[in-house]
Each structure stands twice: as structure tokens, then as C-alpha cells.
Amino acid sequence: MAGEISVSVGKNKEAEKTTVIRMRFARSGPPVWLAHLDLMRTFERSVRRAALPIAYTRGFNPRPQLTFALPLGVGLATEDDYVDLTMLEPIDPQSAVDQLNLFLPSGLTVLTGGVVSAKDPSLMSLIQAAEYLLEGQGISAAAKRIAGLPQGQPWLVEKNQKGNMVTVDIRPLLMDMYDESLDRLFIQVKAGSKSNLRPKLFLDALVRLGGLNPLAAADTAITRTKLLIADGSGGLKSPLPRSGAFRQR
Amino acid sequence: MSTVNVPRHVLQSVIKPARYVGGEWGSVHKDLSADDQIRIRFAFCFPDTYEIGMSNLALQILYDLLNKRQDTWCERCFAPWIDMAEQMRILGLPLYSLESYTPLREFDFVGFTLQYELSYTNVLSMLDLGGIPLLSADRKSDDPLVIAGGPVTYNIEPMADFFDLVIIGEGEEVLPELLDLYDANRSLVSRNRREFLRLAARIEGVYVPAFYHVSYHPDGTVAAIRPNEPGLPARIRKRIIRDLDRVGFPLAGIVPSTEIVHDRIFLELFRGCPRGCRFCQAGMIYRPVREKSTDRLVDQALAIERATGYDELGLLSLSTSDYSELAELTDRLLCHLTPRQTSLSLPSLRLDSFSLELMEKASKTRKSGLTFAPEAGTQRLRDVINKNITEDDLLTAMRLAFLGGWKGAKLYFMLGLPTETMDDVEGIADLTRKIEALYNELPKSRRPRRLEMTVSTALFVPKPFTPFQWAAQATPQQLDERIRRLRTLLRSRSVKYQWHDTDTSRLEAILARGDRRLGPVILAAWQRGARFDAWQEHFQMRIWIEALQAAGLDPDFYTVRERSEDEIFPWSHIDIGVSQSYLLSEYRRAQLAQTTPQCRDACSFCGAESFEGGICIGR
Incomplete structure (x- = not known):
């Protein structure tokens, strides 16, 4: 019996056979209130329930090998997030997507999947920008006000950095901003490990500099609508080629 | 029917908002519009935080049991943390269930599981936030029936004023009968609540505190406890499941998305404990010892592990080493779980070489x-x-x-x-x-x-x-x-x-052996701000001492007073099967430092054999 127990799946030999499946997922409803660690745990357990041939990390505390693109703040919905799953054997991405969807809690949905090269740099390091939709009363007016501030004037907000309050200028982190309709504001911001603007910090700027009501800011619904990586020629592109199945904006 | 809509800014501002939104894998959602199929709405309430309540096996078992009924929808409700409770009060939001966000007061049953005495004030907070009158006597025909079960309900007297009825014994056995009775007498419940309670009190294991009158001696000890309604038993006998293999066990269960205190699958090996430690209440109230068979446990473990996706399975019982086929069980479990990267945790092991070998084997994946x-x-x-x-x-x-x-x-x-x-x-x-x-x-x-x-x-x-x-x-x-x-x-x-801390244990001692005179004390302590008393950062002994003094009660009466052998206890009308004479002989043996063999070595005829179940059979 003891012999059977110590047998592990011959991971070393199979290392070169692993396949990385990148999945685009959305979240809405109750899962919006999960912290990043909760979301990771929820995906891990869902992958286990779905019995996908997932690879495990080594060490004392083996975990399914999942890598997320960019942590999603508590309270944020998303229409365009990514997770890479390392599989022990080749698997058709679409059937992995279909299978996983059967086992995710309601509000989490995998939209598409594709194979990426295991040699690619980590997903997190590729992220360059993100787009968010902010929906809340008075957002458009406040955005207009800060956009009207003189060029060169910094947009200073307070930010908690490892327990210390620091003042940062977020203006250089905003790449684009436009109203789709009244109080539906899209912002495109720098994102990823080098420089990153969290949308809640942008809302702070709207409160501080644009006269947005703080309660309205706290009630604003935030949805991540795009995550973008460099396309290799100075532009940005999606981490997965978009398929017709997903709503395009 | 209404639903509660919590504004975003509230969830944005409280700590751990995931506690308040539900939607977990395995949570049950039923269609209320489907031909009036759901006739009983049951709110299962745990008077502590989500993370503690979701770690409780009774919740998972009863949630599963009740939701298997076509006519019932069982939902969950936990005590909102201080920050959330304050926001709800400010905005006038009623406490709601996590499945359908229905206010507590709109349920047919509001059922609390009481696991420890220091959660009593949270029961009052939840009733109050739920818009339900605190005192049973104040509830009207359209209020829910507020019921309780769990280990501390064996002496529910301090909380007797707040519950309409209490289940003595194992809920799996009593709840289905209670719900059937409710369904058959729905119109009676709204017409004459007391008459319904009279019918319910006829179910063995159902205790309606209002139907029992307690009188006291001038020194504060109990003089007598008598039913004040005809046809009721002088003592309420606990109900148990005789054969655990024949009762349902959740093969899926709710998988919380946010981290909880005991974040793993629980596999219940047996109920009761053969050891007979003299301080241990669980060891007496859950007698007789009843085991599940190894085959059934292995089947259940594998099914639950697949259905939940958990990567840790914990064996649950009062004393793991006393499971009669532990070696076979753990070998079979490890053989299935290890290749699936699932670890086995083994609490409550005896001190012996077998246990250590077992832990060595089990810790191949994670060392505990x-x-x-x-x-x-x-x-x-x-x-x-x-x-x-x-x-x-x-x-x-x-x-x-x-x-x-x-x-x-x-x-x-x-x-x-x-x-x-x-x-x-x-x-x-x-x-x-x-x-x-x-x-x-x-x-x-x-x-x-x-x-x-x-x-x-x-x-x-x-x-x-x-x-x-x-x-x-x-x-x-x-x-x-x-x-x-x-x-x-x-x-x-x-x-x-x-x-x-000594103060916490002192309050626990007051409430554990308390009588009905403590009802107004608990109410007053809650009104003075007692909340989450089991949490060191919120516990304030001063409030309790003041409330006791205001009621003219002396804490020492409950704590440091040794009882005489013929004292009538406030819980004397509850019959757990284990006899008073057995307990007394054990108390006397304790004074002499004499040990008593455990159940498997020699039956002490404690009284639990009268249930004709588990290891008592064949003696």
C-alpha cells in the first residue's frame, strides 16, 4: 500500500509535453466581491471539479498551475480577463472551456480559450494596458472637469503604498477617456507590473479634482472591459485573438 | 415577497464583502414561481461570522437534508460583522438570506444552530436586524417560527424566552417531522400559533419552553419544572439517529469562494465518544457511539472530493483513533486521494506509534x-x-x-x-x-x-x-x-x-449552567452593546456584570458554587439518555481519582444503551 501512495505522476518526463491553455473569462454578480486570492482558489477548485488534466506546482503544498493576468480589485466586474492553465497533456481548448464552464460558480464564465506557447513570457509581464467602464451618477461631468484642467497640471491623489500614504500623479497613467453615453465613461489606462492605474484611484481623482460626490464614487459600478498586451510593433492587442463568439466593442 | 438590495458603497466599505453575497458553488437556488411547489421557507441561521458558520458540519448536513425536500427551500444567514450591521441599521436594510436575499422575517422557519454559549447575543442581533420580535411571547401569527438546535440547546434555559421551540437531539431525525407537521397545519399556524406549538410539542425531541413552568427556592435554586399544558411529557427525551449509514450525508455541499476557518471537506466517522472524559459534554450528550461503515465512508469521501474540488479532507469525530477500522479506512483513503494531490488531515489522534506512522503517511503531500x-x-x-x-x-x-x-x-x-x-x-x-x-x-x-x-x-x-x-x-x-x-x-x-482569558470562561460558566432568570440578563447585556462575545476584541465583561447586578443576580451563584447532590438543575427536564445516577457515580469516583473503563472495554450502563443503537447493541 505504501508503495502505491508514493507513486506520483512522472512529471519530469512529461514536462516537455505540457500545454498551456489561455482562457478569457468574465465575472459579474456575487463573484465580483471576491478578493484576488479568493478568485484564484475558486478557479483552482473549479478546475479540479472539472477534472481537467492540470499540472501541479512542486513542493510541500502542490497547487494547480494557474496564472492570472492582472489581479482584479474587490467589487470589479470584468468582461475581458485572462488565466493561463498548464495542462499535463494536450487538450482541445474549446472542450476545456466547455468543461470548465460546467463547474464554475454562477457569475464566472470562460468565454474563449486558445493554446499559447509554454515558452512565452508570463502573462502578467505582457500586460500593458487596461480599459474600464465606469457607470455612476455624475461621472461624465466630473470627467469633463478634470479633462479641462490645464495641461501639465498633475492630477494628485493619495494612495496607500504598503501602509504609507503617498501622493501620486495619475495623469500620465491615463491613456484615453471617452463618454459612451451620459455617465458611462470608458477609460484606457496603463496596466501591468511596470505602471498600473487602478480605477478606484481614478475615481478618487474625480472626487478630489472633478467634484464627484464621494458616495456616488463608492456606488459607481466598475467593469474591466479590455486587457491589452504589446503587439510587437508599438501597438496594443488582445492576449487572445478575439473570436466572433464574444461581443466586440 | 421582497428582496434586499445592498448598495455597492456598503459592500465597498465593509471588510470581506464576499461574506454577504452568496452565490457559492453548491448553494441551492430554487424557483419560487414553479407552481407553488415550495411551501416552506427555512432560514438556517448561524450566530457568528460566515467564515465560522460555513465551517460547521451541521449546517452542511441540514442544508442538504432540507433542500432535498421538494416542498422546502433552506437558505443561509450569518451574523453580519459589526461594520456591516452598523451600515444595515443606518440604511434600514433588514438581515437577509444569502440565496434569495429575502428578509429574515419573511421565512416560515428561522432556525439557529447554537454551538457555544458566547454566541447568544448574536442571536438577538440577528433577530433584531431581521425585523423579528426578540421574545417568543411577543411574536404574532405572521412572524416566523424561531427555533434552535445544536449542542448548547441541551440547556437552553438562559435563552428560553427567545425561542418558540427547541430541538433536543439530532436535527436529521426531528426536522422532517416538524416540517411535515407544519405543512399539514399551515392554516393553524397563522390562526393559532400556540395551538400549533402544542401539536409540535408532541413530537419526541421537540421542547417548547413556554409550556414548562419553572419555580425557584428563595436561595435561587430550582424548586420544580412542570409542564403547564396537558398531555406533555415531564421530561423531553433527545432524539438520535440509530444507524448513521442510513441517513443522508451531503455528497457535494457548498464550497465557499472566500476562505473560511476550516477550509476542507469533513468526513464524519462516528458520533459519540467511548472515552468518558468527565469534563466533556460532547462525550455524554452524543452517546451512544455510532460508527459509519468503512465502505460507506470511502464512497462518500471520493464523491465529495470530486464534487467539491477541495484538496484537503479532514476526518471528523470526537476521537479519531477510536474508529474501529481506522487503519483500513486511512489506507484506502490515501490510496485514492494522494494521486489526486488531496491531503488527509487527522485531528484527535491518540498518542501512539500507529498514530505517528499514520501522520507520516498522510503528510506525504503536506506536513501538519x-x-x-x-x-x-x-x-x-x-x-x-x-x-x-x-x-x-x-x-x-x-x-x-x-x-x-x-x-x-x-x-x-x-x-x-x-x-x-x-x-x-x-x-x-x-x-x-x-x-x-x-x-x-x-x-x-x-x-x-x-x-x-x-x-x-x-x-x-x-x-x-x-x-x-x-x-x-x-x-x-x-x-x-x-x-x-x-x-x-x-x-x-x-x-x-x-x-x-478568565473573564470569558467565567461568562461561559454562567451561561452554560444558567437558568431562565438569565433571559433578561442576556437581553440587557445585548441592549448595552454586548456583541460577538466569543471575540476577544469585542468581549466586555463589565457589561455582563452590570446586567447581572441590575437583575439582582450574583455571578458566583452560577460559577464558584458547588451544587448539592439533590439539587434540581435548570436542565433536569431534559433527558439525554445518560442517567443522572451514572453521572453522579462518576462525580464521586472523580473525587477518589478512580478511573472508569471506556465503552468498548466495559459497559458502565450509563443509560445510553436505552437508545438501542451503535456500540451498545449486543451488550
Whole structure:
């Protein structure tokens, strides 16, 4: 019996056979209130329930090998997030997507999947920008006000950095901003490990500099609508080629 | 029917908002519009935080059981943390269920599981936030039936004013009958609530506190407890499931998305405990010992592991080593779970070489800490409490542990046990020193590099339905002195000492052996702001002392007073099967430091054999 127990799946030999499946997922409803660690745990357990041939990390505390693109703040919905799953054997991405969807809690949905090269740099390091939709009363007016501030004037907000309050200028982190309709504001911001603007910090700027009501800011619904990586020629592109199945904006 | 809509800014501002939104894998959502199929709405309430409540197996079992009924929808509700409760009050949001966000007051049943006395004020907070009158006597025909079950309901007297009815014994057995009765008498419930309660009280295991009158002697002890309605039994007998293999067990269960306290699958091996430790209430109220078969356990474990996606399975019982086929069970579980990267956790193991080998095997994937509970520092006191562990057992186990690579262990003791003297307290330090010596004597090559011992002392609280129900609790001064002594004696680089607060144990002792006169005290303490009393950061003994004084009650009456052998206890009308005469003989044996063999070695005819179940059969 003891012999059977110590047998592990011959991971070393199979290392070169692993396949990385990148999945685009959305979240809405109750899962919006999960912290990043909760979301990771929820995906891990869902992958286990779905019995996908997932690879495990080594060490004392083996975990399914999942890598997320960019942590999603508590309270944020998303229409365009990514997770890479390392599989022990080749698997058709679409059937992995279909299978996983059967086992995710309601509000989490995998939209598409594709194979990426295991040699690619980590997903997190590729992220360059993100787009968010902010929906809340008075957002458009406040955005207009800060956009009207003189060029060169910094947009200073307070930010908690490892327990210390620091003042940062977020203006250089905003790449684009436009109203789709009244109080539906899209912002495109720098994102990823080098420089990153969290949308809640942008809302702070709207409160501080644009006269947005703080309660309205706290009630604003935030949805991540795009995550973008460099396309290799100075532009940005999606981490997965978009398929017709997903709503395009 | 209404639903509660919590504004985003509220969820944005509270800590851990995931507690308040539901939607977890395995949570049950039913269609209310489907042809009136759902006739009973049941709110299962746990009077503590989400993370604690979701770690409770009773919740998972009863949620599964009730939701298997086509006519019932069971939803969950937990005590909102201070920040959330405050926001809800400001905005006038009623407490709601996590599945359909329905206000508590719109349910047919609001059922609390009571696991510990210090959660009582949270029951009041939840009723109040839910818009339900606190006192049973004030509830009207359209209010829910507020019911309770769980281990502390065996003496529910301090909370008797707040519940319409209480389930004595195992809910799996009683709840289906209660719900059937409710369904058949729906119009009666809204017409004449009292008449419905009269019918319910005829179900064995259902206790309606309002139907029993308690009179007191001038000294505050109980004079008599009598039914004040015709046709009711003088004593309410607990109900049990005779055969655990024949009762449903959740094969999927709710999988919380956010981290909870015990974040793993629980596999219940058996109910009851054959050991008979004299301080232990669970060991008496859950008798007789009833095991599940190994085949069934293995099937259940595999099904649950697949259905939940959990990567850890914990065996659950009062004393894992007493499962009769533990070796076979754990071998079969490990054989299935290890290749699936799922670990097995083994709490409550006895101190022996088999246990250590087992832990070694189980820790292939994850290494866990060792915990042992000698409970007392000297053999004399361990004999008093009937804890069948010797110093040799402990030293042998520690030696094997060091050789097996463990750096140490956590040792649990109790302070303030009946007959305890300072010698017994010093015995705890002696034992610890012997373990340190043992470590030092081992060759460096065969022992871990560092020794890390933890000694933890809880304070003894005499509980109803135990041989120590007559005993006095030690005074706060005595307890503080003993803690101080240990703090001095246990000063060592390799030993960490943790101790419990005396005030908390004092309140627990008041409530555990309390009577109905404490109802107004609990209400007053809650009105003065007592909340989450089990949480050190919120507990305020001052509030409780004031509330007791205002009611003209002396805390010492409940805590440090030894009861006479013929005293009528406030819980005398509850029959757990184990007889008063058995408990008393055990109390007397304790005074003489005489031990009693465990159930499997010799039947002591405690009275539990009258249930004709489990290991009592065939004796």
C-alpha cells in the first residue's frame, strides 16, 4: 500500500509535453466581491471539479498551475480577463472551456480559450494596458472637469503604498477617456507590473479634482472591459485573438 | 415577497464583502414561481461570522437534508460583522438570506444552530436586524417560527424566552417531522400559533419552553419544572439517529469562494465518544457511539472530493483513533486521494506509534503540526478527569515524533479542573521539561535542529450533563494565580505558552449552567452593546456584570458554587439518555481519582444503551 501512495505522476518526463491553455473569462454578480486570492482558489477548485488534466506546482503544498493576468480589485466586474492553465497533456481548448464552464460558480464564465506557447513570457509581464467602464451618477461631468484642467497640471491623489500614504500623479497613467453615453465613461489606462492605474484611484481623482460626490464614487459600478498586451510593433492587442463568439466593442 | 438590495458603497466599505453575497458553488437556488411547489421557507441561521458558520458540519448536513425536500427551500444567514450591521441599521436594510436575499422575517422557519454559549447575543442581533420580535411571547401569527438546535440547546434555559421551540437531539431525525407537521397545519399556524406549538410539542425531541413552568427556592435554586399544558411529557427525551449509514450525508455541499476557518471537506466517522472524559459534554450528550461503515465512508469521501474540488479532507469525530477500522479506512483513503494531490488531515489522534506512522503517511503531500491533549499535568488529576493518558504515552510519542522529524508539538491542558492544586499546575511545567530533556538527550543527527513546543491552557468550565455538573468553577483569582505560575515556570526559548482569558470562561460558566432568570440578563447585556462575545476584541465583561447586578443576580451563584447532590438543575427536564445516577457515580469516583473503563472495554450502563443503537447493541 505504501508503495502505491508514493507513486506520483512522472512529471519530469512529461514536462516537455505540457500545454498551456489561455482562457478569457468574465465575472459579474456575487463573484465580483471576491478578493484576488479568493478568485484564484475558486478557479483552482473549479478546475479540479472539472477534472481537467492540470499540472501541479512542486513542493510541500502542490497547487494547480494557474496564472492570472492582472489581479482584479474587490467589487470589479470584468468582461475581458485572462488565466493561463498548464495542462499535463494536450487538450482541445474549446472542450476545456466547455468543461470548465460546467463547474464554475454562477457569475464566472470562460468565454474563449486558445493554446499559447509554454515558452512565452508570463502573462502578467505582457500586460500593458487596461480599459474600464465606469457607470455612476455624475461621472461624465466630473470627467469633463478634470479633462479641462490645464495641461501639465498633475492630477494628485493619495494612495496607500504598503501602509504609507503617498501622493501620486495619475495623469500620465491615463491613456484615453471617452463618454459612451451620459455617465458611462470608458477609460484606457496603463496596466501591468511596470505602471498600473487602478480605477478606484481614478475615481478618487474625480472626487478630489472633478467634484464627484464621494458616495456616488463608492456606488459607481466598475467593469474591466479590455486587457491589452504589446503587439510587437508599438501597438496594443488582445492576449487572445478575439473570436466572433464574444461581443466586440 | 421582497428582496434586499445592498448598495455597492456598503459592500465597498465593509471588510470581506464576499461574506454577504452568496452565490457559492453548491448553494441551492430554487424557483419560487414553479407552481407553488415550495411551501416552506427555512432560514438556517448561524450566530457568528460566515467564515465560522460555513465551517460547521451541521449546517452542511441540514442544508442538504432540507433542500432535498421538494416542498422546502433552506437558505443561509450569518451574523453580519459589526461594520456591516452598523451600515444595515443606518440604511434600514433588514438581515437577509444569502440565496434569495429575502428578509429574515419573511421565512416560515428561522432556525439557529447554537454551538457555544458566547454566541447568544448574536442571536438577538440577528433577530433584531431581521425585523423579528426578540421574545417568543411577543411574536404574532405572521412572524416566523424561531427555533434552535445544536449542542448548547441541551440547556437552553438562559435563552428560553427567545425561542418558540427547541430541538433536543439530532436535527436529521426531528426536522422532517416538524416540517411535515407544519405543512399539514399551515392554516393553524397563522390562526393559532400556540395551538400549533402544542401539536409540535408532541413530537419526541421537540421542547417548547413556554409550556414548562419553572419555580425557584428563595436561595435561587430550582424548586420544580412542570409542564403547564396537558398531555406533555415531564421530561423531553433527545432524539438520535440509530444507524448513521442510513441517513443522508451531503455528497457535494457548498464550497465557499472566500476562505473560511476550516477550509476542507469533513468526513464524519462516528458520533459519540467511548472515552468518558468527565469534563466533556460532547462525550455524554452524543452517546451512544455510532460508527459509519468503512465502505460507506470511502464512497462518500471520493464523491465529495470530486464534487467539491477541495484538496484537503479532514476526518471528523470526537476521537479519531477510536474508529474501529481506522487503519483500513486511512489506507484506502490515501490510496485514492494522494494521486489526486488531496491531503488527509487527522485531528484527535491518540498518542501512539500507529498514530505517528499514520501522520507520516498522510503528510506525504503536506506536513501538519502535532497536537496532543493530556488535559492535566499529573497522573492523579488525569485520573480525576478520566483522561486515559500516561506520562509514558506522551514521552514515547514525543520521542517517535522527534525521530520522525517533527520539531515539537502543541500540548493542550485545562486549568481549574476539580481538585486541582498548585502541584498539578506545576506538573504541566514538569512534563514540558521532561520533553525538553528527551530532546536534548537524542543525538544531534537524529533530532530536528530546533525544538518548538507550545503549551496551551484553557480554563475549565463545568457543563450540564457531565459528571462535573455539580462542581464549582475555580475563582478568577485562583485561575490568574495558576496562569501566572505557569508563565514563570514555562519561560524557555523552546516553549511558547498560550493561555485563555478568565473573564470569558467565567461568562461561559454562567451561561452554560444558567437558568431562565438569565433571559433578561442576556437581553440587557445585548441592549448595552454586548456583541460577538466569543471575540476577544469585542468581549466586555463589565457589561455582563452590570446586567447581572441590575437583575439582582450574583455571578458566583452560577460559577464558584458547588451544587448539592439533590439539587434540581435548570436542565433536569431534559433527558439525554445518560442517567443522572451514572453521572453522579462518576462525580464521586472523580473525587477518589478512580478511573472508569471506556465503552468498548466495559459497559458502565450509563443509560445510553436505552437508545438501542451503535456500540451498545449486543451488550
